[in-house]
Amino acid sequence: MRDSDREDLELHRRLSSGDRGAFDELYGRYAGSAYGLAYRVTGQQILAQDVVHDAFMALWRTPEAYDPARGPFRTFFLALVHHRAVDLVRRESRLHARSERAANLEPLVGEDPADAIAEESYLGVRRKEVREALAGLPPEQRQVLEMAYFGGKTQVQIAEELGIPLGTVKTRTFAAMRKLRAALEETG
């Protein structure tokens, strides 16, 4: 286990007993990654804020949803953020036809470089490993994975968009997930 994972565990334990300082510290650690992810998926700053807000409120209200026996806090929390971002995109897309986004997002404005640097020093190593693992996938596997994960698309939609059979989307997704798992467990 990494030191940062161990620190997260302790922060989560304190948060579970109502320690607001621990909550703020976890916010400091993960708000940047959460917001970047939510923005990448939703494509809108206002929606991304709602996602991050909801995820941190859920953490505060039901900290017991995280079970330390099942992995690091980091992956639990960012998976929660992702889940909420995709939910929101799906709900929104039922209301409006979704505009073309995600592929060419405007860079976020108002970013404080000092904050970004602090965040990077904490998660930077893992971020690099994740990017390398993704870069190591065959392009056709990475494509379906990113359309699902960052595009919030269903496998059926991906099959239609790429003009390939649904079974192929499933096979590529499965293969990609297994490779990522192997690559990340090796470095994690």
Add this chain to the structure above:
Amino acid sequence: MIDRHDETQELLAGYVLQSLSGEDAAEADRLLTEHVPDCSECRMMLDAFQAVAGELALEAEPATPPDTLLPRIHREMDTRGRPGIRWTPGRLVAAAASVVLVVGAGGMALSQLEDRKTAQVPAADVQGLADFVVQHPTLLRQPLGGNAQEISARGVQELYVYGRGVPFPAPGLVYRLWAVSAHHATHLRDFLPYPDGTVLVRLAIDPSTFDHLLVTVEPAGSEPSEPGDPAWPEAG
């Protein structure tokens, strides 16, 4: 015969990415409630894929949220309570109105209930239940009759009413869900099965705040003042 674990795990990969829909989502839901809890191999793979889904987040460029966000969260932490607060039955009654609101997509007005006859189980709801099932190893299941069951976990302020092959009530009638304590019943919401007989209701309430759930059958649109006839008397 196709290897059951491989087939399951291929679905799990799509499931953790939230990219399943239609029959695949229903099949994953079935596997997650019937196969995965008892299969250590598939559970391990599910945990591993969930972890990958968490790690993938790091591929997105981090960005600093607006300075207003943390204060907004702090304000809400002050007004919406802290972890571990237990609802007494009295508070549950007082909060009944808001409970019906927080059930979210499921908390629909009576006039919308009829639409369910043509609607599908939302994939997000199914995933919500599946997440709940796999995240809480000490799951409590309580049969409600009518092929429906209450699924809860100790200390978790969330529970589900879930069933497959639940019969439709007679035309003009709906099922009504109550939280029953010693001498009073709190109306939670009305519901109908989906066209395929699936019932999936999520409730944001603490199961320790009442004795048991009760499902009655009532005229659609009637005032929920007190419970009428039990829908499924065989539940006892």
